[in-house]
Amino acid sequence: MTAVAHHTSTGLDNRKLAFWMFIGSECLLFGSLISTYLVYQGRSVVGPTPEEILDIPLTSISTFVLLMSSLAMVLALAAVTRGDRRWSRVWLLATAALGMTFLGFQAYEFTTFVHEGLTLKTNLFGSTFFVLTGTHGAHVAVGVLWLLTLFVRSLQGKLGPDKAINVEITGLYWHFVDVVWIVIFTVVYLLS
C-alpha cells in the first residue's frame, strides 16, 4: 500500500486527535455535572450535609493515590517507548493497581455514607454527590480495564515501541480523569 494512507494533514495521529476531541466533549459532560453540584449546593432540605459527612483526610489519601497513578502512567509510557518490556509491565500494572486502590477508597466511602444515611434519594446533596463522583468513578473503572488490557497485551508480547501510541492515548485519558478528580476534590471536598 502507499504511504499516502497514513499521511495526515496536521502530522498528528488520527487517534490522538480524536482523543483530544473526546476529552473536549468530556469536559462539557463533567462541566455540566459539576455546575449542577454547585447550583444545588446548600439547597438540600434535609441532612446529612457535606460538612457532616465528608471525610477530607481520607479522601486526601485517595486523591494522592490517584495522583501517583498518573506518575506511574508516565513511567509506563516511557518504558513502552524505549521497548523495556519488564518495566512497562510493572508500571502498567502499578497504574491499574493505584486506580483500583482509588476505586476501593470510593467504594468504602460510598458504603460508609449509605450506613450514615446518605443515599441517592436522601437529598439534593446525595443525588448530586453520588452521580458526580459515581460518573468519575465509572471513568476510572474504564481506565483500569483499559490498563489491564494493555498489561495483558504486553504479556502477549504485543506491546512493542511501535504500539507506544496506544499507551500514549490511554495516558491522555488517564491524566484527564485524574485532572477531573482534582477539580471535583476541590469543589466538593475542599470548598464545602
Next chain:
Amino acid sequence: MATSVMEHTPSAGLGARVWSWITTTDHKRIGVLYGVTAFAFFLIGGLEALLIRLQLSHSGNTVVSAQTYNELFTMHGTTMVFLAVMPLSAAFFNFVIPLQIGARDVAFPRLNAFSYWVFLLGGLFLNASFLVGAAPNAGWFGYANLTSSQYSPGHHIDFWVLGLQVLGIASIAAGINFIVTIVNMRAPGMRLMRMPVFTWMSLVTQFIIVTAFPVITVALVFLMFDRYFGTNFYQVAAGGDVLLWQHLFWLFGHPEVYILILPAMGIISDVIPTFSRKPLFGYAVVVYSGLLIAVLGWGVWAHHMFQVGLGPIAESVFAATTMMIAIPTGVKIFNWIATMWGGRIRFTTAMLFAVGFIAMFIIGGLSGVMHSSPPADLQQTDTYFVVAHFHYVLFGGAMMGIFAGIYYWWPKVTGRLLSEGIGKTHFWLTIIGSNLAFFPMHFIGLLGMPRRIYTYDAALGLDTLNLVSTVGAFVMGTGMLVFVFNVLWSRTRGQPAGNDPWGGATLEWSISSPPPAYNFSVIPEVRSRMPLWSENGMTPVPAVPPEPVHVPPGSFWPALAATGIIVAAVGAILKSLLVVLGGGAVLIVAIYAWALEPFEV
C-alpha cells in the same frame, strides 16, 4: 497490497448482499444507509404532522384523542430533529466530505458504521414505543416536571429519555470522527481556506455536536436517575429546581438549532455558486460567519426561557446576544444573493430549493429576531406564532437546503440524474404547500391559539386559517410523494450523470459517478479553492488506478456493539437488570473484538 472489495453485485446471494451492507465501512454506503433510514423517519414524522393537521383542520375535531395528540406532537418534533434532519445532514457528511477533501474514507470507518447502527437502532427503539402504546408525550423538550414519575407514570418518558441518550452516543461518535477526518485527512494542498463551504460548515457543526450533546446527556441522565433511582434533581419538594432542566436542555437546544441549519447553509453555499457560474461571494466572510454563529449560539439559550422571568439584566443580555446572532446570519444571506448577482443562473431543481431556502429562511429569521425582544416574546411564546417561526427555519431552511443537496449530489451518489421536470413539480408543491401550511400560523398564533393543545373552540374564529394550514400540509405531503416517485423513476430512467453533470467546482466532481470504492485512484494535489474551475487547479485523477489501491475490509463488530447498547436500553424499559447486563456484555465483547481485529485503514 491489493485487497478485494466486496461489491454488491446482483449475482451475489441476498444473504451476502445484506451482510455486505451490515458490515460495510465504506463512507459512501454508510451515507446511503443514513439517507434512506433518515428519509424513512422523515416520512413517519411527516405522517405524524398530517395527523396533527387533520385533527386541527376544524374546531372541536375528534380525529385523535388528547392523549394521542400529545404523543403525536412529541414524536413529530423528536423525530424531525433527531431522526430526520440531523441524520439527513449526516448522510451528506458521510457521502460528500471525504470526496470534497480528497480522502479515501473517513478517519475511523468502523466508528462511522457504529454511529449509523446506533442511530438506526435508537430510532427504531424510540418508535417502538408506539407499538406498546407508550409513545413519549411531554413535548420534544420534555420539560420537568411533566416528565417526573409522579406526573408521567408508564413508559412514555422512559422511551424518550433512553432513546435520546442512545442517539447522543451516535452523534458524538460521528462528530469526533468527522472533525478528525476534516482536520487530518485533507489531500495535499487542500488548505483549510480552500475547503468547500459545505465541508467548512460541517466542521463547525461537528464542533457544536461534540460540545452540546454532553450537556443534554447530563440532563437526561439526571432525569433517568430521577425516574429509575429516585434522585431529586427535578424534585421541587426536595429543593430541586425544574429550571435546571430548562437551562441544561436549552444550553444544548439552541446550539442544536445551528446543528440543524449550518449543514443546510453549507449545502446551498456549494449549490448557488455552481448554478450561478460564479465563485461564492466573500468566501472567507461566509466561513467566519459560520464560526461566529457557532460561538454566539452558545450564548443565547435563555431566550427560550423569557417566560420564566429571569430578571431584567439576564433578559437584556440574552436579548442582545440573540439580536447579535442575526448579524452573521444576515451576512451569509447577502453573500448568497451577491453570488447570484450578475451570475449566469441556471434554475435547476437544486438551485430552486437553494433559492427557496434563502426566501423561507429570511421569513423565519425575521420572526426569530422578533422573539429576541422579551416583551414581544411573552406575547408570542407557546403560541402558533413560534410554531410558524421554527417551521420556516427548520422546514423552509434546513429541509429545503437538504433537498437542494439531494438534487445536487444525487447523480454523484447513484450515477443517474433525478428528473428535472418531476423535481420542479416537487419544488413548487413544497414551497406553495409549506407557505400555505406555515404562514397562517403567524396569524393563528397572534390571535391567541396556544401550541400543544389538541383542539380549539369555534368561538376563537380560527377555523378557516387552520383549514388553510391543513390544506397546505397535505400539498406538502403530495410534494413528498412526487419526490419519492422521482427517486423510483430515476433508478431506471434517470439519465446517466457522467463525472460532472452540473459543471461543479469541487473535487467530488472530478471522479466518476458513483465513485469507485477507493474514491480517488490517485490522491490529487489541490492548488485552488475551485480546483475544477481553475487552470491547473489540481493534479489529474486517472480513471484507472495506476497501482492497486488498498480498500479497508468490512467489519461486523460496530453493528454488534450498537446492538449491545440497544439491548441494554430495552432492558431498562423492561426493568430487567439481567437484560441490561447482557447488553453490556455484548457491547464489551464487540469492543474487544473490534479493537483486536486486524483492520488496516
